[in-house]
Amino acid sequence: MWSWVLHRITGVSIFFFLFVHVLDTAVIRVNENSYTEIIETYKTPLIGLMEIGLVFCVLYHALNGLRVILVDFWGKGAKYQRQMLWTILTVFAIVFIAAAVRMLQILITHAF
16 A cells, blocks of 8 residues: 555656646746746755655656566566565665665755
8 A cells, every 4th residue: 555655656756747847947038037946946955855755756757567467467466565565665776775865965065
């Protein structure tokens, strides 16, 4: 159940990001100065941490989505769903930790 809840939360978070991304990109047609100001606000450490959150959401949602596809369309998917969950969580942890550490290194380098 918790993987389902987290899958929904990450999906909504990704949708929200895409919505904001489309809106801020559309601002360039209205006012170039406003667009530049918006882009400058994205260069703050807080937004850098939010980008790490976005990586979390996209990575978890993608890996869990593959598991859901296998459970739904593979004849033995339901039988192995628990093993697949632990596999995707392990892969997720390894990849996310590596990405987050690298992103934090870049964030710290640019902040100071």
